Amino acid sequence: MAAPEVTHLPNLPNDVEGLRQSIRDAVVRVVGEDPRQATERDWMEALAFAIRERMVERRLLTRRQFADEDVKRVYYLSMEYLIGRMLEANLRNMGILEPARQAMADLGVNLDTILDLEDDAALGNGGLGRLAACILESLATQGYPGYGYGIRYEFGMFRQEFEPYHQVEHPDNWLRYGNPWEFPRSDRKYPIHFYGHVVEHHHPRGETRYTWENGEEVLAMAYDYPTAGYGRRNVNNLRLWAAKATRDFDLRYFNEGDYIRAVADKAESETISMVLYPNDATAIGKELRLKQEYFFVSASLQDILDRHLALGYNLDALPDKVAIQLNDTHPAIAVAELMRLLVDCHELSWDRAWDLARRTFAYTNHTLMPEALETWPVELMERVLPRHMGIIYQINHDFLEQVRHRYPGDNDRLARLSIIDEQNGRRVRMAHLAVVGSHRVNGVAALHTQLLQETLFEDFYNLWPERFVNVTNGVTPRLWMIQANPALTELLGQRIGNDWQYDLDRLRALEPYAHDADLQKAFLDVKRANKVRLANLVRERTGVELNPDVMFDVQIKRIHEYKRQLLKLLHVVDLYRRIRAGEDVAPRVVLFGGKAAPGYARAKGIIQVINEVADIVNHDPAVGDRLKCVFFPNYEVSSASIIIPAADVSEQISTAGFEASGTGNMKLALNGALTIGTLDGANIEIRDAVGEESIFIFGMTADEVVEHRRNGPNPEAILAQQPNLAAAVEMIESGFFTCDDPGTHGDLGRYLRHEDPFFVIADYAAYTEACERADTLYADRTAWAEAAILNVARMGYFSIDRTVRDYANQIWDIIPEPVAPSRTNGAA
């Protein structure tokens, strides 16, 4: 007799009583502790398990519905997901934050204390990784069938400490207590092949076939992280891959009796997913990095094809049922890997496979900077991925044929377009592979996309203009407003209701009240309370005391020359000198936060000099509350959510033409900070949205930067005409801030005087003038409040939900599939 089909899904209650029951049970059954003796961490784990049971129910319902409805799915391939803490986010998106708070209180535990115990999941460097996390959250919130794929790094972004001024990196052992949010899938393992060689099999009629033989194999094992939508039942999935040694691999040496070698090799093959490379703006030319890229791409594509076939579709339907988004070029080897899987493993013809691959992939570019563009030496690629090198040659051959046909005799153009760069010792240009293998290529802000078309991808744009689209970045209001800024969320709710939580454009309903005195007062009170909250955290972390009644001026982002932390620092030094000289300057707190890539000496020097200046300024009794300077240590997602709501001013001062978009600019403006910014990245669109009155724009435009460079910049001549700036540079280079070792910053002085590659000196006068405009407005509390309220009201466009809809409509061709209440087995 056939076993009865098991279709029942549990249906756990989401009220206080039901949650309390689940949490108490989990302490015993999952954590294995007596509730009488459970520690705070035990309660945290128990709470997490109670939530994850509820998430998995909805995950299964979501999956059933997607299967029943034959939906098209999007897969987001990203080396990085900068997620932050998961407990509060999951409680909030599951709609059980308040019942859980009460349930915990009934059990004698304070929820806020518990939330603070969790480590950030920092599987990313900065904007690119955070964007990936926001996109997944929005896909679930809007009900899109969208899945993330990435790497389960054992060690995420390093923890930053200052000893005492310079950055020291400590490993981020985020999994040390285990991780209640992940579902290990020991049944989902794929073999990943490296090295070896390719054997050709000639067939008298038909195409030559290839097999990839020998070499090494490692397994990719899946770990699933359910991703809940806000205010919906949809729960999607993020699948992260961890490297595991194969059994066979061990056996080879076991048989030879070399036990120690076998175990050592096992450990070595598992290093593939060990650590995130902490570089945010340079290509990493390391073999291990290439192996990481291929490892997660191959596992993801094998998994995607498995699912596609298991759902009963044939491979010709791939582009109708599957869209794959490449988050930068890090997963671009996917173009060659999909060809290998289709041609070598599924025996499709080359031309059919190519048509399917190109219609399936799309590629997002996040940078124009040459040093960040990935290229791999042909020799390395040939050794690590010999079959892929052959496939890339074939793709390039077919592509260049097309170009020859279109531009006969234009050899320069061929060399410029080729996937192989023949100039620099033969390298594979991953961006070219991504463009050739995709049906859409997008930049992340209007200016960035325009510059892509005019510079980096000019030749490709001329060839295929229809392939290029813009999708301006956005941020999730769930984390960056509802969670980070409960006080403003509450105020908005009282004034305009809560519709904006689902449709951020509705913040516009606030506009008519911008000059309402009651609202202005309430708004300023919220900001002050958030500043007190930050001041407490800063005291705890640094010992520095901040006055919440002065302007909080914030620059938080990775440390990079082009982002120009030095421009802000020169301003601090200038103000400090003028205060000491008895001048009356507008008071401010300047707060920096951000990490430097461990190998980026100039960025680390910038951190050091900021810390040194801060130490002198903060301890000078002549200064008092008129100037404080703080470098907030170990800036990460969880600290960002305290800093951002407390900012009065947002520093977005990159050299124009260098910041692809920025997303911190959006988070800060959404929380009511006014931007001091250049016409770079999404700042331009922010200005267009909020209006000139709510933003302080300054400095050279991208065109002027190019022009300035062409004319031969002359920082010394500028310094000669600006005594305040010259004095600030002198103070730094003379060792004023480095009493122990006055020689330390001579190099920085020379750099500013003679190189100044990002035009800090050239933009300084315009910058300080913009800061003064901000000071003047800040002094008029009514005018400031009005501008800041309008700023919030007009930020709706920068919701990640709009971004995701743009991708869905212009690139993926997918539609939302909200999980219907009637199908939820009765679950609320």
Ligand code: NBX
């Ligand atoms: O991506 C950033 C850009 O710099 C921002 O302007 C943009 O807003 C953001 C999202 O589109 N890029 C970025 O964060 N890059 C990296 O983190 C990165 C990581 C690894 C790597 C190169 C760059 N090898």
